[in-house]
Amino acid sequence: MTARNKKKQKIKIIRSIGGMQKLSREIIARGKKIGLVPTMGFLHEGHLSLIRRASKKSDIVITTIFVNPAQFGPNEDLDKYPRDEKGDIAKIASAGSDIVFIPKAEDIYPKDFQTYVNTMEITKTLEGKSRPNHFRGVTTIVAKLFNITRPDIAVFGMKDYQQAAVIKQMTRDLGFPIKIDIAPTMRESDGLAMSSRNKYFSESQRWEAVALFYALRTAKEMIKAGEKSTARIEKEMTAVIMATCPKAKIEYIAFTDFSTLEPVNKIKSNVICSLAVKIHKVRLIDNMKLA
Numbered sequence: 001m002t003a004r005n006k007k008k009q010k011i012k013i014i015r016s017i018g019g020m021q022k023l024s025r026e027i028i029a030r031g032k033k034i035g036l037v038p039t040m041g042f043l044h045e046g047h048l049s050l051i052r053r054a055s056k057k058s059d060i061v062i063t064t065i066f067v068n069p070a071q072f073g074p075n076e077d078l079d080k081y082p083r084d085e086k087g088d089i090a091k092i093a094s095a096g097s098d099i100v101f102i103p104k105a106e107d108i109y110p111k112d113f114q115t116y117v118n119t120m121e122i123t124k125t126l127e128g129k130s131r132p133n134h135f136r137g138v139t140t141i142v143a144k145l146f147n148i149t150r151p152d153i154a155v156f157g158m159k160d161y162q163q164a165a166v167i168k169q170m171t172r173d174l175g176f177p178i179k180i181d182i183a184p185t186m187r188e189s190d191g192l193a194m195s196s197r198n199k200y201f202s203e204s205q206r207w208e209a210v211a212l213f214y215a216l217r218t219a220k221e222m223i224k225a226g227e228k229s230t231a232r233i234e235k236e237m238t239a240v241i242m243a244t245c246p247k248a249k250i251e252y253i254a255f256t257d258f259s260t261l262e263p264v265n266k267i268k269s270n271v272i273c274s275l276a277v278k279i280h281k282v283r284l285i286d287n288m289k290l291a
Contacts, residue, residue, distance in 0.1 A: 028150060035061045035062070036062050036178075038156075040067045057155075060099065066105075067081050101148070135163070135166050157182070210244065228268075255272075
């Protein structure tokens with residue numbers, strides 16, 4: 001683990017790809033270890049925990065802010081996605097990042113852009129099944145950020161577990177010399193996973209959003225009591241969600257191998273449960289390792 005005892009300096013804001021590449025080369029030339037935390041902005045405590053984690057494991061932390069159009073579908077909320085650049089920069093600085101990289105979409109994806117990164121089997125389930133081309137956008141932007149910032153370690157959150165697994169696969173397959181570190185999900189005091197989309201809820205709707213956590217906790221308790229059937233667990237999870245939020249729209253509840261994301265029917269070991277649910281038209285995802 002890298003110690004960071006140096007006096008904290010004012011955060012650097014880089015907006016050009018060339019400027020970020022030049023600075024990364026200078027950092028590497030000084031023998032410093034770079035930690036990367038990619039974000040889409042509108043940061044909450046979950047994001048800040050990733051920055052603090054990266055700070056403990058590297059000498060220089062680069063946090064990126066980029067609302068990536070390539071990972072949004074045609075009916076998704078790209079234009080409505082919340083943004084607060086000034087507030088984000090202040091939060092990033094307070095969490096211990098040294099650099100914030102904020103590229104423009106037209107620089108990342110110029111008019112003649114033609115090259116995308118695709119991972120295959122691991123993206124055909126869960127979010128990949130519900131959101132075609134989503135992970136193509138994720139892997140493309142992350143690969144570009146890796147090439148631009150040249151990190152030694154990149155930190156991602158457990159809440160987007162499939163995303164982290166896809167990025168780990170891409171990193172191995174393409175030979176990036178980067179360690180992918182997956183940090184635990186940060187939750188509110190009632191268990192709701194922290195998410196930028198939580199801001200869309202009214203106060204009463206906010207309490208119903210905890211349905212996802214209640215369902216996951218129910219699954220965990222059933223397994224501790226000896227239940228092995230994912231079908232029975234899913235049925236009970238569905239009942240818990242609908243009892244908490246009668247208008248909920250469940251997109252999927254899935255039980256998969258923690259490493260490969262292949263579906264499982266019986267709980268044995270190394271199993272994660274993932275779910276996506278629309279609560280009052282706000283799409284939330286969450287997961288929990290069950291065994």
